[in-house]
Amino acid sequence: MGADVVPVAVMTGFWAVVGIILPFIVAKGPNKGVIQTMLVITAASCWLFWLLCYMHQMNPLIGPQLHNTTVLAVQYLWDGTVTLDNFSTPAPPTTTPAAFNI
Amino acid sequence: MGSIFRSEEMALCQLFLSSEAAYNCISELGEIGLVQFRDLNPDVNAFQRKFVHEVRRCDEMERKLRYLEKEVEKDNLPILDTGENPEAPQPREMIDLEATFEKLENELREVNANAETLRRNALELTELKHVLQTTQLFFEEQETHSSLPLEQRDSEPNSSITQNLLPAEEGKGPVQLGFVAGVINRERMPMFERMLWRVCRGNVFVRQSEIQQPFIDPVTEDEVLKTVFIIFFQGEQLKTKVKKICEGCRATLYPCPETSQERKEMGQGVTGRLNDLTTVLTQTTDHRHRMLAGAAKHLRTWFIKVRKIKAIYHTLNMLNLDVTNKCLIAECWIPTADLARIQGALRKGTEKSGSSMQPIVNRMHTTIAPPTFHRTNKFTTGFQTLIDAYGVASYREVNPALYTTATFPFLFAVMFGDAGHGFLMMLFAGWMVLREKALIAARMSGEIWNIFFGGRYILLLMSLFSIYTGIIYNDVFSRSFNIFGSAWHIGPNANATEEILIEHGGLTLDPKYPDIYEMKPYPVGFDPMWQIAVNKIAFQNSYKMKISIIIGVFHMVFGIMVSLLNHTFFKNTVSIICEFIPQMIFLLSLFGYLSFMILFKWVAFGCGEDFPADRQSRCAPSVLIYFINMFMLKQDPVPTGCDVFMYAGQFEVQIVLLVLALICIPIMLFPKPFILRNRHRAKVATRASSEEWLEEIQGAGSSATNHGGEEEEFEFSEVFIEQTIHTIEFVLGSVSHTASYLRLWALSLAHAQLSEVLWNMVMHIGLAQSSIVGCIVLYAIFAFWAVLTISILVIMEGLSAFLHTLRLHWVEFQSKFYKGEGYAFVPLTFKHIINGEEEGEG
Numbered sequence: 017m018g019a020d021v022v023p024v025a026v027m028t029g030f031w032a033v034v035g036i037i038l039p040f041i042v043a044k045g046p047n048k049g050v051i052q053t054m055l056v057i058t059a060a061s062c063w064l065f066w067l068l069c070y071m072h073q074m075n076p077l078i079g080p081q082l083h084n085t086t087v088l089a090v091q092y093l094w095d096g097t098v099t100l101d102n103f104s105t106p107a108p109p110t111t112t113p114a115a116f117n118i
Numbered sequence: 119m120g121s122i123f124r125s126e127e128m129a130l131c132q133l134f135l136s137s138e139a140a141y142n143c144i145s146e147l148g149e150i151g152l153v154q155f156r157d158l159n160p161d162v163n164a165f166q167r168k169f170v171h172e173v174r175r176c177d178e179m180e181r182k183l184r185y186l187e188k189e190v191e192k193d194n195l196p197i198l199d200t201g202e203n204p205e206a207p208q209p210r211e212m213i214d215l216e217a218t219f220e221k222l223e224n225e226l227r228e229v230n231a232n233a234e235t236l237r238r239n240a241l242e243l244t245e246l247k248h249v250l251q252t253t254q255l256f257f258e259e260q261e262t263h264s265s266l267p268l269e270q271r272d273s274e275p276n277s278s279i280t281q282n283l284l285p286a287e288e289g290k291g292p293v294q295l296g297f298v299a300g301v302i303n304r305e306r307m308p309m310f311e312r313m314l315w316r317v318c319r320g321n322v323f324v325r326q327s328e329i330q331q332p333f334i335d336p337v338t339e340d341e342v343l344k345t346v347f348i349i350f351f352q353g354e355q356l357k358t359k360v361k362k363i364c365e366g367c368r369a370t371l372y373p374c375p376e377t378s379q380e381r382k383e384m385g386q387g388v389t390g391r392l393n394d395l396t397t398v399l400t401q402t403t404d405h406r407h408r409m410l411a412g413a414a415k416h417l418r419t420w421f422i423k424v425r426k427i428k429a430i431y432h433t434l435n436m437l438n439l440d441v442t443n444k445c446l447i448a449e450c451w452i453p454t455a456d457l458a459r460i461q462g463a464l465r466k467g468t469e470k471s472g473s474s475m476q477p478i479v480n481r482m483h484t485t486i487a488p489p490t491f492h493r494t495n496k497f498t499t500g501f502q503t504l505i506d507a508y509g510v511a512s513y514r515e516v517n518p519a520l521y522t523t524a525t526f527p528f529l530f531a532v533m534f535g536d537a538g539h540g541f542l543m544m545l546f547a548g549w550m551v552l553r554e555k556a557l558i559a560a561r562m563s564g565e566i567w568n569i570f571f572g573g574r575y576i577l578l579l580m581s582l583f584s585i586y587t588g589i590i591y592n593d594v595f596s597r598s599f600n601i602f603g604s605a606w607h608i609g610p611n612a613n614a615t616e617e618i619l620i621e622h623g624g625l626t627l628d629p630k631y632p633d634i635y636e637m638k639p640y641p642v643g644f645d646p647m648w649q650i651a652v653n654k655i656a657f658q659n660s661y662k663m664k665i666s667i668i669i670g671v672f673h674m675v676f677g678i679m680v681s682l683l684n685h686t687f688f689k690n691t692v693s694i695i696c697e698f699i700p701q702m703i704f705l706l707s708l709f710g711y712l713s714f715m716i717l718f719k720w721v722a723f724g725c726g727e728d729f730p731a732d733r734q735s736r737c738a739p740s741v742l743i744y745f746i747n748m749f750m751l752k753q754d755p756v757p758t759g760c761d762v763f764m765y766a767g768q769f770e771v772q773i774v775l776l777v778l779a780l781i782c783i784p785i786m787l788f789p790k791p792f793i794l795r796n797r798h799r800a801k802v803a804t805r806a807s808s809e810e811w812l813e814e815i816q817g818a819g820s821s822a823t824n825h826g827g828e829e830e831e832f833e834f835s836e837v838f839i840e841q842t843i844h845t846i847e848f849v850l851g852s853v854s855h856t857a858s859y860l861r862l863w864a865l866s867l868a869h870a871q872l873s874e875v876l877w878n879m880v881m882h883i884g885l886a887q888s889s890i891v892g893c894i895v896l897y898a899i900f901a902f903w904a905v906l907t908i909s910i911l912v913i914m915e916g917l918s919a920f921l922h923t924l925r926l927h928w929v930e931f932q933s934k935f936y937k938g939e940g941y942a943f944v945p946l947t948f949k950h951i952i953n954g955e956e957e958g959e960g
Contacts, residue, residue: 065665065669069719078653
């Protein structure tokens with residue numbers, strides 16, 4: 017399974033506190049019922065919404081299709097596998113990144 | 119649970135009030151605002167009711183007050199609003215109020231009439247002054263243009279201008295020219311001249327001069343431009359003609375002396391009189407102003423008092439006089455929780471009136487359906503209004519508004535799903551909520567503003583939820599945040615070589631390699647890699663459609679659970695067995711199973727080594743096709759190496775579920791009408807047998823003591839048809855409503871795409887600029903982008919998503935349990951009289 021323990025535990029724990037523990041603590045006075053109902057429904061629906069997004073991305077059946085400039089940008093900015101020195105072009109060393117737009 | 123879980127228990131009570139105390143008691147009840155009076159005289163004409171004279175007097179007083187209010191507003195005086203709540207005055211004080219208003223009105227009318235007369239006089243004098251000035255100019259000009267030698271002119275200083283300038287013919291004597299002078303509206307001047315020319319056959323001479331300063335018409339208070347004219351003619355006949363024409367064209371003629379000396383004297387006299395008149399006029403307007411200022415201080419209090427009196431008398435008209443003619447009987451609906459409070463108020467009213475007879479509250483038992491009363495506060499009122507707009511809840515059924523406080527903003531946010539737009543909405547809603555008191559006190563008009571302001575709490579919640587769903591969708595003004603680091607990388611297995619990139623223009627990442635996909639997804643929300651992917655929509659569509667179905671199934675199951683609460687409360691066991699259970703089984707075995715299949719596919723199928731060969735991506739089935747095949751009992755061919763079914767035993771499980779669902783349909787359809795018919799027959803039989811028994815014991819001739827004598831009719835065919843409709847509605851509705859929840863997908867897709875298009879086509883151009891001029895271009899483009907964002911994406915899309923959320927609640931959720939056949943509780947209350955609204959009750 018592609019699930020990671022930490023995010024699941026943190027999100028589930030957070031919404032469990034909001035939806036199960038808080039209603040007993042926070043609700044006082046004439047609006048007790050309304051506050052409790054709101055907390056429970058909010059926690060349940062928000063946790064469910066996060067869970068569905070998580071489960072959908074857990075075991076992806078397709079991967080992202082990227083344009084070639086996007087590939088280079090990802091490699092340069094996020095992965096760090098490409099630096100500006102990697103490119104051996106006849107252009108002078110002060111070439112701006114715009115030269116790599118193909 | 120708070121009382122908005124279900125509507126309050128209401129009691130039908132009879133009030134016995136002594137005639138002296140009735141007025142004060144009703145006044146006290148109106149201040150509390152928790153009693154709804156029933157009209158005990160519905161057949162009586164409005165003009166024949168007992169207190170019709172008092173109501174008429176109140177109407178008359180209100181008319182006088184409205185006249186005063188209009189006059190006060192004309193003078194731009196502010197009406198003082200201290201926010202105090204004056205009590206309804208006693209009946210005997212009404213006469214004092216009437217006298218005060220009468221005096222004020224008469225004085226005001228007198229002052230206004232005087233002012234008008236003075237203004238008219240002033241107007242005439244001013245016109246006369248202008249006439250004198252202008253004719254002076256005319257005659258001076260004539261004198262300088264005279265063809266007679268100068269000495270002759272000087273030697274005859276008093277010669278009239280009317281002396282003939284041409285030498286007279288022999289024997290005819292000098293001819294005298296007559297003239298008239300006056301003032302006419304500038305618009306009429308051309309018509310006037312033309313008429314003079316035609317009628318007098320060109321024998322008159324007209325000179326005119328426009329008056330620069332506009333006059334104020336004393337009646338209409340408009341500005342009018344006028345012209346001075348002077349007409350010269352010869353002979354008496356022309357004079358009469360000219361005078362008639364002037365009368366017809368509504369020109370005012372003024373007597374103008376011939377000699378310049380007399381003119382000067384007249385002018386001085388006119389100026390003097392004009393000054394006197396202006397002084398008197400100013401004094402009159404000052405007096406009026408002082409009067410109105412004094413009245414304006416009390417105006418609001420008077421309005422409230424008069425409206426309260428009127429409301430009390432309208433209510434008194436609904437009461438009945440009892441046989442002894444000493445006390446009044448009222449029938450009213452009171453929430454049982456407030457009975458003690460009402461009794462306290464009645465005691466207070468009786469004390470105030472000094473009556474000795476204590477009021478009696480007698481609770482009656484009845485079969486009439488009571489009104490529906492939800493005790494709401496400023497937060498829950500908005501949601502309650504939304505639900506009541508569809509239909510007021512039946513008496514004591516579960517109130518959907520309680521759940522709507524959380525589900526409504528959530529479903530809105532699923533469709534709106536952009537953290538940036540949600541943030542903007544939050545700013546607006548937050549401002550309205552924090553500045554609540556000041557905005558209420560400002561009492562802004564404008565229906566649209568009032569609608570938005572009334573829904574400020576709803577807007578605030580919607581915006582907060584939208585920020586959350588925007589974070590999950592990873593969509594902030596159509597851009598994504600990369601907080602935790604993307605789970606996708608361009609690893610060596612991606613073959614991202616220069617040749618491949620140039621040849622193919624791009625590449626697709628394959629999730630089966632650990633160096634491309636980390637095997638653990640982005641922790642919170644959508645991976646930022648998808649925002650820059652070409653096939654983002656394909657991935658997101660699959661996601662959004664699935665969550666729409668799952669959320670929809672949850673919402674509908676929740677609705678059916680609420681119906682169980684209703685059945686339990688009304689002790690309707692038949693419905694629990696014949697409606698709730700089959701409905702749950704039907705929905706869960708079909709659409710619950712669909713949701714299960716979605717979840718199973720998410721967990722069981724994937725790429726990479728962890729998954730067996732028949733659970734790889736190429737074998738992943740379409741859940742929708744499986745669902746359809748479940749009904750059609752067939753299987754589709756699959757690629758080699760893949761299993762026809764998702765899990766072992768799927769075929770058997772699906773058959774069982776299908777059979778279960780099909781069995782539920784006749785259970786929903788048949789048992790209940792028959793059971794109800796048998797119950798009715800049993801009831802009729804026991805009633806008949808007990809009547810016989812009573813007759814035997816008490817002897818013949820005793821009438822049945824049925825309270826109300828209501829024979830409950832039972833039409834079997836009607837009940838059966840109703841049950842059929844109910845069943846068909848549920849069965850077909852389960853399919854259509856589940857599909858209807860796909861609007862959650864549709865709207866969020868539309869919103870995301872609109873947002874992205876706006877960014878790519880507008881903002882991107884600005885950000886791609888590179889020079890100093892580009893800075894200014896960016897500034898202008900940002901303005902354009904911001905206006906379109908707010909108007910289209912926040913306002914228009916917000917309203918659209920709001921509407922669809924409302925529909926999902928009204929139709930898909932509420933059709934599972936809501937009857938909505940009640941009528942609202944409308945108590946006698948003075949609250950909106952104090953808030954200054956025009957409508958009164960009764």
